[in-house]
Amino acid sequence: MIRFLLKGLLRDRSRSLFPILVVIAGVSLTVLLHGWITGVIGDMVNSNANFSTGHVKIMTKAYAENEDQMPNDLALLGVDEILTDLRKRYPDMIWVNRIRFGGLLDIPDENRETKTHGPAMGLAVDLLSNKSPEIANLNIEKALVHGRLPEKPGEILISDDFATKLGVSPGESATLLSSTMYGSMAMQNYVIAGTVRFGVRPMDRGAMIVDISDAQLALDMSDASSEILGYLEDHIYDDAKAAEVAMRFNAEFAGSEDEFDPVMLTLREQKDLASYLDMASGMSGILVFVFVLAMSLVLWNAGLIGGLRRYGEVGVRLAIGENKGQVYRSMIYESALIGVIGSVIGTAIGLGISYLIQVKGFDFGSMMKSSTMMLSNVLRTQITSEAYYIGFLPGLFSTVLGTMLSGIGIYKRQTAQLFKELEV
Amino acid sequence: MEDSKIILIDALVKQFPIGGGEFTALDGIDLTFGKGEFAGVVGPSGSGKTTLLNIIGSLDTPTDGRVSVLDQSIGDLSHKKAARLRNEHLGFIFQTFNLLPVYTVFENVEFPLLLLKMTAASRKNAVQDALEWVGLSNKVKSRPAQLSGGECQRVAIARAMVKRPEIVLADEPTANLDAENSHNILQTMEKLNAELETTFIFATHDEKVIRYLHRKIHLEDGRVVKDELIDKKN
Ligand SMILES: Nc1ncnc2c1ncn2[C@@H]1O[C@H](COP(=O)(O)OP(=O)(O)OP(=O)(O)O)[C@@H](O)[C@H]1O
Ligand SMILES: [Mg+2]
Numbered sequence: 269m270i271r272f273l274l275k276g277l278l279r280d281r282s283r284s285l286f287p288i289l290v291v292i293a294g295v296s297l298t299v300l301l302h303g304w305i306t307g308v309i310g311d312m313v314n315s316n317a318n319f320s321t322g323h324v325k326i327m328t329k330a331y332a333e334n335e336d337q338m339p340n341d342l343a344l345l346g347v348d349e350i351l352t353d354l355r356k357r358y359p360d361m362i363w364v365n366r367i368r369f370g371g372l373l374d375i376p377d378e379n380r381e382t383k384t385h386g387p388a389m390g391l392a393v394d395l396l397s398n399k400s401p402e403i404a405n406l407n408i409e410k411a412l413v414h415g416r417l418p419e420k421p422g423e424i425l426i427s428d429d430f431a432t433k434l435g436v437s438p439g440e441s442a443t444l445l446s447s448t449m450y451g452s453m454a455m456q457n458y459v460i461a462g463t464v465r466f467g468v469r470p471m472d473r474g475a476m477i478v479d480i481s482d483a484q485l486a487l488d489m490s491d492a493s494s495e496i497l498g499y500l501e502d503h504i505y506d507d508a509k510a511a512e513v514a515m516r517f518n519a520e521f522a523g524s525e526d527e528f529d530p531v532m533l534t535l536r537e538q539k540d541l542a543s544y545l546d547m548a549s550g551m552s553g554i555l556v557f558v559f560v561l562a563m564s565l566v567l568w569n570a571g572l573i574g575g576l577r578r579y580g581e582v583g584v585r586l587a588i589g590e591n592k593g594q595v596y597r598s599m600i601y602e603s604a605l606i607g608v609i610g611s612v613i614g615t616a617i618g619l620g621i622s623y624l625i626q627v628k629g630f631d632f633g634s635m636m637k638s639s640t641m642m643l644s645n646v647l648r649t650q651i652t653s654e655a656y657y658i659g660f661l662p663g664l665f666s667t668v669l670g671t672m673l674s675g676i677g678i679y680k681r682q683t684a685q686l687f688k689e690l691e692v
Numbered sequence: 693m694e695d696s697k698i699i700l701i702d703a704l705v706k707q708f709p710i711g712g713g714e715f716t717a718l719d720g721i722d723l724t725f726g727k728g729e730f731a732g733v734v735g736p737s738g739s740g741k742t743t744l745l746n747i748i749g750s751l752d753t754p755t756d757g758r759v760s761v762l763d764q765s766i767g768d769l770s771h772k773k774a775a776r777l778r779n780e781h782l783g784f785i786f787q788t789f790n791l792l793p794v795y796t797v798f799e800n801v802e803f804p805l806l807l808l809k810m811t812a813a814s815r816k817n818a819v820q821d822a823l824e825w826v827g828l829s830n831k832v833k834s835r836p837a838q839l840s841g842g843e844c845q846r847v848a849i850a851r852a853m854v855k856r857p858e859i860v861l862a863d864e865p866t867a868n869l870d871a872e873n874s875h876n877i878l879q880t881m882e883k884l885n886a887e888l889e890t891t892f893i894f895a896t897h898d899e900k901v902i903r904y905l906h907r908k909i910h911l912e913d914g915r916v917v918k919d920e921l922i923d924k925k926n
Contacts, residue, residue, distance in 0.1 A: 269806045269807070272795075272799070272802075272803065272806055275794075275795070275799070276792065276794045276795060279794040279795075280794045580788070580790045580792070581792050583786075583790060584784075584790045584792065584803075585803075586751070586775070586778075587749070587751070587778060587782075587784040587786075588778065588779060588784075588803060588804045588807060588851075589775050589776065589777075589778040589779020589780065589782075589804070589807050590775060590779075590807060591771045591772050591774075591775035592771060593771070593772075594775075
């Protein structure tokens, strides 16, 4: 009997081929979009973590309130002590301090007169100490376009676009005009060691990267920093872990009103990242739901049309002595089979395309010219283990649901009524 | 003769709900059928022929009265029991032949035997016999779409007969056939009726069919108005 039904299924293209194609289309899209969302959100988390938020970030409460304005007069003091303490307490995590500052970068000519100048977005990180984790955090070696990495104090990196705009090249000198932590004028001469491009729009517009000690000197911020960033083990963001670390840290300062007390924020708590992170996990669910719905509707309709044609078959099978339950069940098994076959093929196709985009990437650089989002210009899909099964949810659900819906007509109807309809 | 009655119908009433009320399609039918009858229910359109056949065939249930087929009370059967009764003892022939288009002639006829869990070898024998009865042994591998209407209906007869049921119910079996094919088919059925002692009950208003009947039951507005036996010894 099963062989007999399978034979029919195979021969009746409208019952097998069309639904399988629908399932393949829906499933491969689900898998692809899932990979895409995972990839984009993953990139966003990474870019933010590396360039801006860390997995956790410590600032003074006052600084945190106006973080966008980089109020270094409210910076953390006694940074070395805090760092030593953190490294002792969380030896698996990486802790680094950074200073963010704004300023004007001035390029002098031979006569020490201003040749060109432009606003710089300063980022001071540990560039010079042996095995500084920041080289990897910012992926600086890969980002280097011209020149080399700074090797001694007084050397800086600037973004390649910025260098072009200013008309400078590695080896030339530049003067930073900024203000110290205490509000007086700061002026410091540097040599441009190299130019960098991170592929992240906000960093590539006007960044200037200075060694942290140099910046502390120039900005009169000895033992002070804008922020301390913490990275979890393996450099993978885990919201629960980060939240726990932050909770323990903040507990020490609970009840204190001092606005210079440090406060630790998780990546999730910074900027609007919470909503993006939620979107990422919610999105897969929504995606599956939408595809289940859309595909079910298509298959339900196809099932209704096919079902009408199949009233003949149903009628005959009932007359020959199957009961309604048997007929209904066999139709559902049939659809489950189609769902599985379509899901397997669709998942394979979806994974294949995802893999291609994961390797090759899509360049959105031109579309993100003015973006302030910490997001790579070249976006890639990311295949996670979920991608291997997520397509089966809409694939199986829709075929079975579609058939259940269209088949219900047969089940609900009076047996004799089916024959009446089959005769017109 | 009385002991070989295989269908007993007693004060059968069938009502269908329409609008707020009830429509009485069958209104107090008393009938019996014996083994090997070649009978027809005749009457104008809407008189209740199909309704009556459906109830005998356990596809529908009586509203009132008793219908017993092969000692089973139709009104009291569960869905499963009714399906079993149809599977083991009844054959159906429809106005539209209702062959399954994706299957070959052989497979269409074989279908009822699959449910009876027969071995492949005995299925093959039975199907070949049935196709021989209807003269289609040479079309085993054809699909229904490749057959003429008359041939299709003969396949349908083979399908109804292949398990050698006690009773065959045929609702307007010639409605879609021309005169020649109609005669052909009725002769085939008449022959099977004689050889296998299968009881045939038709529902029809086709003169061509009526001429072959050994018994005519006239239905009008859900009532039997005349029940005549026709002497076929001419
Ligand atoms: N499911 C139903 N609901 C309501 N009324 C019905 C239903 N089935 C049949 N009827 C009515 O019962 C009456 C008898 O119908 P039936 O189909 O038995 O007639 P028939 O004698 O077979 O007619 P025909 O020769 O046109 O096939 C008709 O008036 C029909 O409208
Ligand atoms: Mg009728």
